[in-house]
Amino acid sequence: MLAFLIKRTANAAFVMLAVALLAFTIFRFFGDPVEMMVNEQATQADRAELRERLGLNDGFVTQYTRFVTNAVQGDFGISYRNQQDVMVLIGDRFPATFELVLVATVISLVVGIPLGVITAVHRDSRLANALQLGSIVGVSLPSFVVGIMLILAFSVTLGWLPAFGRGETVDVGWWSTGLLTPSGRAALVLPAISLSTFQITLVMRLVRAEMLETLRTDYVKFARARGVPAARVQWVHALRNCLMPVITLTGMQIGNLIAFALVTETVFQWPGMGLLFIQAVTFVDIPVMAAYLMLVSFIFVALNTAVDVTYAWVDPRLRDDTAKAGGANG
Amino acid sequence: MTETVLDVRNLRVEFPTRRGTLTAVDDISLTIAKGEILGVVGESGAGKSMTGMAILGLLEPPGRIASGEIWLSGDRIDNLSETQMQAVRGRRIGAIFQDPLTSLNPLFRVGDQLVETIRLHTQLSKSAARQRAIELMREVGIPAVEERIDNYPHQFSGGMRQRIVIALALCAEPELIIADEPTTALDVSIQAQITALLKRLCRERGTAVMLVTHDMGVIAETADRVAVMYAGRLAELGAVEDVVRRPQHPYTTGLMGSIPSLRRDEAELQMIPGAMPRLGAIPEGCAFNPRCAFAGPKCRRDTPRIHGNGAACWLALEGATA
Numbered sequence: 001m002l003a004f005l006i007k008r009t010a011n012a013a014f015v016m017l018a019v020a021l022l023a024f025t026i027f028r029f030f031g032d033p034v035e036m037m038v039n040e041q042a043t044q045a046d047r048a049e050l051r052e053r054l055g056l057n058d059g060f061v062t063q064y065t066r067f068v069t070n071a072v073q074g075d076f077g078i079s080y081r082n083q084q085d086v087m088v089l090i091g092d093r094f095p096a097t098f099e100l101v102l103v104a105t106v107i108s109l110v111v112g113i114p115l116g117v118i119t120a121v122h123r124d125s126r127l128a129n130a131l132q133l134g135s136i137v138g139v140s141l142p143s144f145v146v147g148i149m150l151i152l153a154f155s156v157t158l159g160w161l162p163a164f165g166r167g168e169t170v171d172v173g174w175w176s177t178g179l180l181t182p183s184g185r186a187a188l189v190l191p192a193i194s195l196s197t198f199q200i201t202l203v204m205r206l207v208r209a210e211m212l213e214t215l216r217t218d219y220v221k222f223a224r225a226r227g228v229p230a231a232r233v234q235w236v237h238a239l240r241n242c243l244m245p246v247i248t249l250t251g252m253q254i255g256n257l258i259a260f261a262l263v264t265e266t267v268f269q270w271p272g273m274g275l276l277f278i279q280a281v282t283f284v285d286i287p288v289m290a291a292y293l294m295l296v297s298f299i300f301v302a303l304n305t306a307v308d309v310t311y312a313w314v315d316p317r318l319r320d321d322t323a324k325a326g327g328a329n330g
Numbered sequence: 331m332t333e334t335v336l337d338v339r340n341l342r343v344e345f346p347t348r349r350g351t352l353t354a355v356d357d358i359s360l361t362i363a364k365g366e367i368l369g370v371v372g373e374s375g376a377g378k379s380m381t382g383m384a385i386l387g388l389l390e391p392p393g394r395i396a397s398g399e400i401w402l403s404g405d406r407i408d409n410l411s412e413t414q415m416q417a418v419r420g421r422r423i424g425a426i427f428q429d430p431l432t433s434l435n436p437l438f439r440v441g442d443q444l445v446e447t448i449r450l451h452t453q454l455s456k457s458a459a460r461q462r463a464i465e466l467m468r469e470v471g472i473p474a475v476e477e478r479i480d481n482y483p484h485q486f487s488g489g490m491r492q493r494i495v496i497a498l499a500l501c502a503e504p505e506l507i508i509a510d511e512p513t514t515a516l517d518v519s520i521q522a523q524i525t526a527l528l529k530r531l532c533r534e535r536g537t538a539v540m541l542v543t544h545d546m547g548v549i550a551e552t553a554d555r556v557a558v559m560y561a562g563r564l565a566e567l568g569a570v571e572d573v574v575r576r577p578q579h580p581y582t583t584g585l586m587g588s589i590p591s592l593r594r595d596e597a598e599l600q601m602i603p604g605a606m607p608r609l610g611a612i613p614e615g616c617a618f619n620p621r622c623a624f625a626g627p628k629c630r631r632d633t634p635r636i637h638g639n640g641a642a643c644w645l646a647l648e649g650a651t652a
Contacts, residue, residue, distance in 0.1 A: 218432035225386055225427070226447045226498055227420025230412065240437050316482040317436060 008308050012301045017068065019297040024067040027290040028056075037080065076291035081283045086291045090273060094295075095175050096166055097265070097272030101257040103192040105250060108199030113239070113246065115200070116207025120215065121234050131204070138201035147194040147267035154190060162187045164269040191268040195261060199253060206249055210242035217241075243314060251307035255300040333403070335505050335538035336362040336385070340637075341398035341408075343377070343384050343562075345609075352609040354380045354393065356562040359637040362506065365536040367529065369553030369570065371546055371585070373606050377562035378542045382508045384408075385540070386425055387415040403505055421451040424499030424537075426528075428511035430491035434483035440467075440494050441479035444501065451502035466497040470527060489520035496528060500535075507532065510542045525552050546585055550574050558582050561607055561617035563633075566641040578641035581618045616643065 034051050042050075051057060055066060070076070076086040115135075119128040155163035167183030169176040178184025214220060215238055223233045262274025269275070273292065280288035312318045343355035355377040362368045370378045383389050385400055387410070400408040407418055419425070427433045435443060444463035448454060454462060460479075467475045470493040483491055492512065499507050509528060513521040529552050532539050541553055549556050549570065556573045558566040558581065566579040577583045584602035604621040607613060616634055619625040624645055634642040641647070 218427055218429055219435040221388060222425065222427050222433040222495070222498075223435065224388060225419055225425035226501070227416055227418075227450050228446065229416050229450075237435050237438075241435070315437060317484045 004312060005309065008305045012305045015301050016298060019301075020068050020071060020294065021064065023071075023290045023293045023297075024064050026293070027067070027286055028063065071294055076294070077287040079280075079285055079288050081280070081285045081288075086287045089276060089288065090291055090295060091174060092176075093271060093273045093276045095177060096270060097258055097261055097274060099177065099179060100188065100191055100195060100264070100270060100272060101254060101261060103188055104195035104199060104257060105254055107192060107196040108203050108253075109246075109250065111196075112200045112203025113207050115204040116242075117211055117234060117239060119204065120208045120211030123212070135201040135204055138197050139205075141197065142263075143194055143198060144263050144267050146197045147191070147264055150190045150194055151267075161189050163190070166271055191264050191270050194267070195257060195264045199257070202249065202253070203246060206245055207239075207242055210245055211238060214238045214241045240314075244311060247310050247314065248307055251303045251310075252300075255296070255303050258299055259296045332363045332365065334361050334401075335364050335366075335403055336360075336540065337399075337401040338381070338385065339399045339401070341381065341384060341400065342396045343380050343389065343393060344396040345393045347392075349610065353396075353612075354562050354609060355384065357398075357635060358559075358562075358564050359398075360557050360564070360567065362538040362540060364505075364538055365533065366555065367532065367539040367541055367553045369549035369556040370540060370542045370559060371544060371549050371556060372559035372565075373544060375606060375609070376559040378544075378559045379510050380562075381559075382425075382510050382540060382542050385506075386419055386423060386508060387412075388419075420447055420504070421502040422504050422506065424502070424504040424507040426492075426495050426499050426507065426509040426512045429515045430488055430495050431515065433495050434491060436483055439480050439482055440486070444479075444494075444498060447498055447501040462501075463497075466500060467494065469531070470494070470497045470500075472497075488516055489524065492516060492520075492524050493527065496524075496531065500531060500537075503535065504537065506538045506540065508540045508542070511544070512541070513548060514543065514545070521548070522551075528552070546574075558585065561612050562609065563617055564636055564642055565618065566643075567636060568639045568641075578646040579618075579643045580622045580624055580645070582641070584621075618643075 034047050034054070034056065038047055038050060055063060058066075074087045078084065079086050079089055082089060115131055119131050122128045151163045154161045162183070165187055166178050167185070167187035168181040169178045169184055170180045171177075172180075178188055211234075215234070217238075220233055220238050223237045224230065228237065258273070260274075261270075261272060262278055264270065265272045265274035266278060273295075276288065277292050279285070280292065338358060338360050341355055341358045342353060345352045345354055358377075358381055360368065370381065372378045380389070380393070383393075384395055385407075387407070389395070395408055398408070399406055402418070402422060407415070410418065434440065438446075441460065441463055444466065445456065445459045448459040448462050449456070452459070452462075464475050464479060467479060472478055472490060472493055478486075483494075486494065496512075499509075507528075512528060513524050516524060525548055528539070528541075531537070541549065543549060553570050555568065556566075556570050557564060558573065558579065560581050566573055566577065566582045568578075573582060574586065577586055581602070587601075602621055607617060607620075613620055613630070615628070615630040615632055616622070616625070619629040622629065626644070628644050632644070634644050634647055636642045636647075
């Protein structure tokens with residue numbers, strides 16, 4: 001297991017270096033950072049001095065090494081627009097996005113997996129067909145439409161839940177959480193549902209397809225021949241064999257959700273990273289964009305690695321050490 | 331004779347399809363007594379596995395039992411509900427499937443699968459069930475059981491896995507075991523071991539066995555009686571020595587002729603010309619008549635049937651083809 005972990009981590013580090021190269025190239029060569037930082041009255045000498053001070057006259061490799069070294073320490077420079085440390089800006093916004101994505105993911109699994117099992121087990125029943133049809137709607141509706149409809153129904157018409165913002169937050173260390181206050185939780189409901197709609201249908205369809213396959217296998221039939229009750233066969237024996245692709249999908253999708261929560265964040269004016277990024281794009285705030293790119297990539301890579309490790313945990317056949325005959329404690 | 335464990339009466343299994351109803355098992359009657367091993371032999375698609383699945387109540391929809399009765403030690407089981415049948419499967423009827431590589435759930439330790447089955451059918455506590463699992467594994471010949479019980483299926487060889495499958499079938503000391511091609515997926519050298527193990531365990535316990543196979547050699551070694559199936563029908567039924575030495579049905583004769591032997595020095599194996607008809611295209615009369623060298627007009631008109639020992643052949647039934 002240890003060798004496996006080390007191998008995965010090395011892979012991840014390599015990918016991150018490549019991404020850093022990309023982010024650095026954008027940061028350094030798309031537009032002139034000096035032009036964006038100085039005001040219009042600056043003289044040529046001022047610019048040259050700033051260029052020297054920022055180290056922009058150094059060789060490519062030196063600059064790249066410096067960028068990576070700083071990035072590893074969480075230093076992405078100063079935002080052009082806010083004149084604030086980029087990491088502080090992102091650190092302020094990250095908890096909001098993360099909590100939104102986390103809740104949306106939990107919803108998509110808790111709702112999607114049972115729906116998938118039900119549609120597979122009772123296929124061709126009226127309920128399953130209705131769910132299938134509903135899932136097509138869920139997949140095809142853009143999330144901003146879902147968001148707007150939710151706001152219309154639950155905020156405007158019924159007035160049950162807030163339409164925008166994050167409610168009150170509580171600071172736990174540097175992490176500002178909305179999960180601990182009633183208004184924070186209420187504000188989370190609609191954006192989370194809106195963000196999870198697509199995920200639910202994705203998970204449901206995946207679980208359904210996998211279950212249909214698994215239910216035909218010999219070990220499912222044999223489990224029934226052993227007298228295992230049908231429900232236990234379906235929800236324990238078959239479902240566990242379907243979870244591998246669900247884990248992959250969820251892992252990949254968490255990255256996607258974080259990166260693309262910006263639509264939902266815009267609709268609900270959710271003060272997360274997505275909103276920050278939209279603003280950064282508007283003002284060509286390159287340090288923020290570079291940091292965002294790095295962070296999102298990091299999340300993707302970290303999730304990929306975590307998914308691989310989880311595989312090994314779910315499927316004993318992938319653990320290196322149990323493959324040896326007699327390895328009793330897998 | 332001794333008490334009858336399994337009594338199948340006029341069993342008919344049908345598959346409704348778009349092009350009409352296919353009859354996969356056609357009017358099969360057979361019995362197995364306590365401690366007896368009945369071999370069921372036939373080509374692929376002859377309906378032998380289907381008969382086994384029907385007895386277990388595990389026919390894949392849309393397949394269904396269209397008519398007939400299945401009795402297990404005096405209880406009718408073909409009309410039980412799914413819930414009632416769950417209490418029969420594993421407890422009163424054990425099953426062994428063809429491919430031990432796929433019969434065990436790859437994500438669960440073999441010990442857990444044994445303990446699960448034992449606890450489903452008995453009142454044993456977890457630790458007592460584990461103790462019983464260890465005994466069973468030892469009995470089916472798994473070495474170093476205490477270490478191996480917490481292994482996953484992929485850590486065992488094919489032969490070892492089939493031993494575990496046998497242990498699973500024996501968990502609740504069932505009256506009947508349905509072994510569907512238990513040795514087909516195994517190496518020849520392992521086949522004999524597994525067959526011998528199955529035979530010994532069932533003899534010790536007085537378990538009745540329905541041994542489904544296409545391997546006449548396995549039947550000859552293991553079974554007491556044999557049922558030969560052809561195109562969903564019973565072709566011949568009788569004691570193994572009789573059927574092997576003096577086959578009465580031309581199809582059985584052909585089957586025997588197609589077994590390679592070291593003693594005989596024929597240049598070529600005999601072969602039955604043609605192929606078994608598809609289920610949708612079974613000829614009128616005797617299903618074997620297009621391939622039969624002795625077929626007469628009656629064979630093409632009327633279907634011969636047996637519901638006990640004998641051969642479903644007009645030649646054997648009436649001594650001549652009218």
